[in-house]
Amino acid sequence: MSGRDVVLARIRRALADVPRGEGPSDPPVARDYLRVHGSRTAGQDVELLAENLADYRAIVHRSGPDGLPALIGRLLAERGARSVVVPPGLDPGWLAAAEVTRVPDLAPSTARELDAVDSVVTGCALAIAETGTLVLDAGPDQGRRRITLVPDHHICVVRVPGQVVGSVPEALPRLAPDRPLTWISGPSATSDIELDRVEGVHGPRTLEVVLLAAG
Amino acid sequence: MSGTSLGMPAFPRAAAVSTGDSRLRANLTHATHTIRDKRARAVAELDDWAQLRAAGAAVKDRTLRHLDHYLERLEESVVAAGGRVHWAADAEEANRIVTRLVRETGEREVVKVKSMATQEIGLNEALAEAGIRAYETDLAELIVQLGDDLPSHILVPAIHRNRSEIRDIFLREMGSWGRPAPEGLSDSPAELAEAARLHLREKFLTAKVGISGANFMVAESGTLVVVESEGNGRMCLTLPETLISVVGIEKTVPTWQDLEIFLQLLPRSSTAERMNPYTTTWTGTTDGDGPRTFHLVLLDNGRTDTLADTVGRQALRCIRCSACLNVCPVYERAGGHAYGSPYPGPIGAILTPQLRGIEGSLEASLPYASSLCGACYEVCPVAIDIPEVLVHLRERVVEGGPVTRRGTRTVLKPARGHAAERAAMRAAAWAFDHPGALRGGMRLASRTRRLHPRRLPGPGRAWSDSRELPAVAAESFRDWWRRTRGEQRPDGASGEGRGGVR
Ligand code: SF4
Numbered sequence: 188m189s190g191r192d193v194v195l196a197r198i199r200r201a202l203a204d205v206p207r208g209e210g211p212s213d214p215p216v217a218r219d220y221l222r223v224h225g226s227r228t229a230g231q232d233v234e235l236l237a238e239n240l241a242d243y244r245a246i247v248h249r250s251g252p253d254g255l256p257a258l259i260g261r262l263l264a265e266r267g268a269r270s271v272v273v274p275p276g277l278d279p280g281w282l283a284a285a286e287v288t289r290v291p292d293l294a295p296s297t298a299r300e301l302d303a304v305d306s307v308v309t310g311c312a313l314a315i316a317e318t319g320t321l322v323l324d325a326g327p328d329q330g331r332r333r334i335t336l337v338p339d340h341h342i343c344v345v346r347v348p349g350q351v352v353g354s355v356p357e358a359l360p361r362l363a364p365d366r367p368l369t370w371i372s373g374p375s376a377t378s379d380i381e382l383d384r385v386e387g388v389h390g391p392r393t394l395e396v397v398l399l400a401a402g
Numbered sequence: 403m404s405g406t407s408l409g410m411p412a413f414p415r416a417a418a419v420s421t422g423d424s425r426l427r428a429n430l431t432h433a434t435h436t437i438r439d440k441r442a443r444a445v446a447e448l449d450d451w452a453q454l455r456a457a458g459a460a461v462k463d464r465t466l467r468h469l470d471h472y473l474e475r476l477e478e479s480v481v482a483a484g485g486r487v488h489w490a491a492d493a494e495e496a497n498r499i500v501t502r503l504v505r506e507t508g509e510r511e512v513v514k515v516k517s518m519a520t521q522e523i524g525l526n527e528a529l530a531e532a533g534i535r536a537y538e539t540d541l542a543e544l545i546v547q548l549g550d551d552l553p554s555h556i557l558v559p560a561i562h563r564n565r566s567e568i569r570d571i572f573l574r575e576m577g578s579w580g581r582p583a584p585e586g587l588s589d590s591p592a593e594l595a596e597a598a599r600l601h602l603r604e605k606f607l608t609a610k611v612g613i614s615g616a617n618f619m620v621a622e623s624g625t626l627v628v629v630e631s632e633g634n635g636r637m638c639l640t641l642p643e644t645l646i647s648v649v650g651i652e653k654t655v656p657t658w659q660d661l662e663i664f665l666q667l668l669p670r671s672s673t674a675e676r677m678n679p680y681t682t683t684w685t686g687t688t689d690g691d692g693p694r695t696f697h698l699v700l701l702d703n704g705r706t707d708t709l710a711d712t713v714g715r716q717a718l719r720c721i722r723c724s725a726c727l728n729v730c731p732v733y734e735r736a737g738g739h740a741y742g743s744p745y746p747g748p749i750g751a752i753l754t755p756q757l758r759g760i761e762g763s764l765e766a767s768l769p770y771a772s773s774l775c776g777a778c779y780e781v782c783p784v785a786i787d788i789p790e791v792l793v794h795l796r797e798r799v800v801e802g803g804p805v806t807r808r809g810t811r812t813v814l815k816p817a818r819g820h821a822a823e824r825a826a827m828r829a830a831a832w833a834f835d836h837p838g839a840l841r842g843g844m845r846l847a848s849r850t851r852r853l854h855p856r857r858l859p860g861p862g863r864a865w866s867d868s869r870e871l872p873a874v875a876a877e878s879f880r881d882w883w884r885r886t887r888g889e890q891r892p893d894g895a896s897g898e899g900r901g902g903v904r
Contacts, residue, residue, distance in 0.1 A: 190489035190499075194651065194702045197491075197809035198470045201710035211468040211656070216460040220453035220663070239676060294690040298607045298641050318669075318677035331691040332640045332682070336633060355677075356662040364623035364658045365483065367640075367688050370681035375633040378673070379542035379558055380565055380591040381429075382436055388541055388595050389602065390633025390680065 222356045224317055229348035232316040236351055237398060239319025243373025244386060245394040252402040255344070259308060260284035262342055262395055268305035272334045276327020277308060281344065292330035298337060306340040307391075312368075313361055314345045317354045319373065321345065321396065324366040332369050341391040343371075347398045413767040417736035426562050426737050433561045434728040440674035441725060441781070447676070448666065458663045459785040462719035465621075465654055466709060472621040472654045473700065479624025483686025485696040490648075492808070493523035493703050500525060500613065500646055501532045503697055507644050509534075509610045515628060515638045516540035517615030518722060519648050519701055521553065521744035522757070525613070536613065537579070537605050539634035541598050548575040554738030554746060556724035557672055562737060565589040576601050602634065612638035612693065616649045617721065618664060619698075622657050625685045626698070629668060629678050639682050645693035650701050652709075652718035664721060667783040671723035704757030710806035713794040717752045719784040726778035726788065732771055741768065748778035752791040759807055760799050760814070769795035 188196075227235065237247045250258045263271060263285050270288040282289065290296075290304050310328035311321045321343050323329045335341050345351065352358050362368060375390030386392055445451050465472050477487045488503075490496035504512055512529070514520065514536050526536040526547075538547040545560040546553050549571045553559030560568070569589040576583045581601045587593060614635070618627040626647055628635050639645060655664065669678045687696050709715050727733045727747030738746035742764045743754040751772055755765040769792045778788045798805065802816035 190491050190495055193491045193809070194489050194700065194706065195470050195473070197702065197706035198473070198651075198709060200809065200811075201706050201806065202467060202469070204712050205467045209467070211471040212464070214460075214464065216457055216464060217453070218457055220450040220457055221448075224448060224450070243675075243679070302603070302607055315677075320677045325688070325691055332636065333692075336636050336640065355665050359659060359662050364620065364625045364683070365685050367685070367691055368681075368683040369636065370677065370683075372675070372677040372679050374679065375631070376679050377541045377595055377632045379540075379545070379560060380568060380594055382433055382558070382561075383591040385591050385595040388599055388632040388634065389539075389606070389637055 223353040227353060232351050232353050233347045233398060236314055236316040236319060239316065240396050243319050245373050245396050247396050247398065249398045249400065251400050255281055255397065255399060256284040258397060259342060263287055263306055266306060266340050268340060270304045271306045271308055272301065272304045272338060274309055274328055274330030274334065277310065281308065292334050298333065301333060301337040304338045306342065307334050307338045308342045309335060310344050311350060313350045313352055313358060315352055315355060315358050321371045322358060322362060323369045323371065324362060332367055335369065336390055339391050340393045342395045342397065344397045344399050347400055412763040413740055413771045416740035416742065427735060429562060429564065430734055430737055433558060434734050437674060438728040441671060444670040444674040444676065454663055454666055455783055455785055458667050458783055459719060461655060461660050461663060462784055465656055466652065466715060466718055469651065469654065469709065472656055473651055475621040476619055476624060476654055479622065480686055480698050483624045485624065485686040485698055488697060488699045490699055491702050496523050496648060496699055496701050496703065497525055497528035499699055500648060501528060501534070503646055504529065504534050504611055505532070507611050511535050511537065511609065512611040512613050513537050513539050513605050513609040513638045513642065515614040515635045516543045517648065518556070518744045519615045519650050520613065523701070523703060525648065539602050539605070539638060541595060541632060544598055545571060548572065548579065552739055553744060555727060556722055556746065565591060565594065568594055572597055580604055606637040606641055609642050611644045611646065612642035614638055614645065614647045616647050616653055617668065618661065619649055619654050620658055620661065621654055623685055625658065625683050627661065628682045631673065631679045633680055636680055636682055639684065640692045642693055644695045646697045646699065648699045648701055651705050668721050668723055671725040671783040706809060707806045708756040711756065714752065714756050714791050716786050717756060717791060719786055720749050720753065721784060723783055725781040725783065729777040729781050731773060731775065736771065741771065748772060748788045752788055752795060755795055760795060766799045769799060
């Protein structure tokens with residue numbers, strides 16, 4: 188017998204107490220937990236998102252469309268970034284004021300090449316206010332998962348209020364499980380040494396979030 | 403390093419050693435109390451915690467009751483998404499499969515995400531025998547690996563190590579595993595983390611094979627979920643060409659929507675955060691993004707035997723948050739190593755004897771490594787009634803009864819040659835010798851105790867005879883459930899399959 192047959196047969200024997208008539212979706216699960224905690228306007232969701240992001244030591248900025256290129260240019264310059272990896276679908280205007288080498292996000296480039304790049308600029312799929320979380324789904328303005336992992340500095344632009352949801356239960360229906368997802372809540376961190384929190388063990392040590400209001 | 407903990411002494415002997423280590427006790431007390439208090443605050447933020455907890459327990463129970471169905475769904479979805487699925491009935495088979503898969507890539511090195519399942523099966527040792535070096539990449543696991551040591555806590559495996567010890571381990575060992583520690587390394591956590599970053603980056607950038615576990619597997623979509631903080635998980639899950647995930651069959655949840663429950667329950671119970679810094683989800687393989695080959699190894703290794711026990715089955719709901727460790731007065735004094743497996747604390751006391759069988763002296767002693775205070779049950783985000791299972795297992799140890807071993811039903815003889823009973827007595831005696839462990843527990847005792855037998859069978863009797871069971875005012879989860887859901891069981895089952903055992 189294959190491992191598969193062995194395990195499935197064991198399971199069926201182990202579940203002899205389950206009545207034959209009971210279907211896989213029985214008994215029903217009471218989903219009487221809240222869809223969202225508290226009631227907030229869209230604007231209040233954005234405020235809460237900013238607060239929770241900052242609480243997790245992300246650096247939060249706000250901008251309108253006109254000020255965005257200058258803001259991104261300044262953030263990159265302040266970090267001394269000389270190169271930035273750019274997802275294929277990123278609005279080229281966002282980097283119009285940045286004096287940096289643009290490194291395209293290409294499948295054949297190696298992780299080592301990516302390691303030599305200073306920063307990355309992306310959009311996101313959505314952001315969750317209650318938890319201070321950015322979700323990336325590898326869409327055209329976000330690129331492959333690794334580009335927001337290997338460079339040490341990540342600037343993520345969130346369109347507000349359109350891309351902001353209140354809670355985790357509100358987020359999942361808007362995300363497609365067949366896309367690879369990366370949920371980011373603050374920069375990489377560890378508390379493994381005497382519970383002292385240290386930022387940036389392996390992922391980017393600096394996470395900057397730009398809340399981009401519609402023009 | 404033995405890793406698999408075979409030949410570990412029984413709990414009381416191991417605990418006697420660790421309780422004598424005052425630095426270890428101080429580390430543990432500090433850690434458990436800090437995390438415990440933070441967790442309480444994070445949980446208090448959600449006023450629907452009780453409903454989330456009930457839903458989490460109900461989803462897990464329902465999945466377990468139809469596990470064959472959901473595993474077949476899962477397999478179908480993973481294969482449809484481009485992954486390959488393997489089934490392993492025991493540790494040996496799982497190790498054989500993983501070793502073969504790594505060999506087929508031609509690689510001699512793999513990077514690993516922290517995973518209790520691979521510790522449970524002794525994968526690193528099996529790979530080493532086949533000439534394959536496995537690098538642990540979680541900072542704490544790295545400390546444990548370099549120190550030729552065993553993890554002692556689910557969430558913070560190196561909690562038994564001080565910063566100066568960690569510095570010494572890095573200076574001494576990093577060089578023989580790869581990039582040496584920087585000269586003049588101090589013992590500041592930031593510098594130590596930086597040393598780990600530099601040391602491991604070399605590995606991440608060159609590794610062709612990654613090995614992981616998973617926190618959840620979604621049957622309907624074939625999605626796997628890994629929850630972490632450092633980014634080492636993302637490195638291992640996205641940079642290598644081949645990804646091999648070894649996952650216990652009980653990690654299955656039916657639907658994508660179910661994640662809305664567990665992604666709220668887990669981070670707050672575990673690290674006491676609203677959300678952990680990184681969560682990665684993947685479904686099979688994605689063209690041009692991440693590994694080109696994905697293997698899922700579904701692991702039984704005692705889980706189906708646990709499933710066959712209608713009282714003990716609930717242990718398979720566990721989402722490995724470690725909340726029960728941090729409130730346990732016995733864990734706080736004994737430390738994680740005393741439990742002799744990757745699963746320490748209250749969950750280890752019920753999971754290890756079920757996964758491995760209670761015939762061994764360590765396994766027979768574990769159900770006694772508890773004061774039955776009920777604190778573990780109160781914090782458990784999936785409402786596992788750990789005290790109930792402990793009492794049930796104590797009865798098995800002392801009186802024997804029906805059990806399932808490797809899929810075969812058999813009747814266990816009571817206390818073979820009295821060895822098991824002696825082990826149990828020693829554990830009980832250990833608890834009496836440490837009144838602090840008992841008192842700490844009694845203060846937290848809740849009214850869940852009401853539903854446990856007033857007198858315990860066998861050696862436990864002496865213990866229960868000497869204690870009055872206190873009542874506390876705060877409403878327990880069970881009370882809340884009774885008040886709002888009538889007499890139904892918190893796990894959603896109507897009660898069949900648990901009666902008649904005692
Ligand atoms: S038994 Fe409950 S509290 Fe303990 S680790 Fe598992 S889920 Fe967490």
